[in-house]
Amino acid sequence: MNTLAAVMQLLVAAAFVSIPVVRHRYGPAARAAAVAELRRQNVRPEVLEENQLRFDAGGHETAAPATVAAVMIAIAALNFAGADLAQILTWIFSSLVVLMNVAIVYSNLTAVKSVQAAFRRKGDSELSRVEVAPFLRAAEDAFPRWVRAQTYLRNTVVFAGSAIALVAVSVA
Template sequence: MNAFVTALQLSVAAAFVSIPVVRARFGATATAAARAELDRQGVRTTVLEENGMRFDAGGHETWAPVAIASAVGATAALGLAGVAWAGTASWIVLGLVLAINLVILYSNLTATSSVRAAFARKGDPELARIDVAALLKAAESGFPRWVWVLQNARHVVVFGAAALALITPALG
């Protein structure tokens, strides 16, 4: 049972690590495509960096998924080591992972409106005139098509494996 739950936890950790790996590999291409779209729109291409918008593996796009994967990996190690409170730690960590993944899924689904709203809050007229949907579509074109499949598979793995890792001990 511990090995099965550990395997589930490690699959959740791997799913989170896939985010910075993909962004590290293809983020520069996505950024270049986004900059080209801004240039096409007549907007200064530095506006992304000036406003903290990234498509690469920098910043929170790396430290957050790596921290989550590390926390999940640590609870898996505690379970394998037979630490008495490993189950409680797993419940806490995996519960948080499920909540965090819901936020990630929501942000993926509402990216255009969220970016538009964030740009509006800045009060910069140049940001307000950006066609955000075109900008995000251009950035997305910098990633291979299979990344969309990976992104959705990642959600399935995180939600499914985390939920199964939480309920399996109760069934045993």
């Protein structure tokens, strides 16, 4: 059963690594589409840099998923080795991964409202004029259609893989 948990943890790691890989490959196109939308709205595109808005895999967009993947790989190695510590670490970190993914899904579902609120909080009059829904839609539409399916698959792998890992170490 530890082997099953380890395999699931490796799948979860791969799912998290897919986030910056996709953003690295298609983020520049998303940024270009967002810039075009800002121009359509008569908003200076420089407002993106001035407010550190990114669509690529820089900064925390890579660091956070890479860290999750590294932790899952380390715990998978412990599960493969049959280490006693693997069970408690699986319980802790697989549970945290589920909670983090819930937050990611919620953030994606409420993106328009949260970005509008963030733009208002910045106090930048130009940024507060941005029509957020078309701005985000333009960026999202720059990603290939398969990315949406990949997102659903990634979420399924993270939720199901974490749940299976938890059950596997519980019955081991």
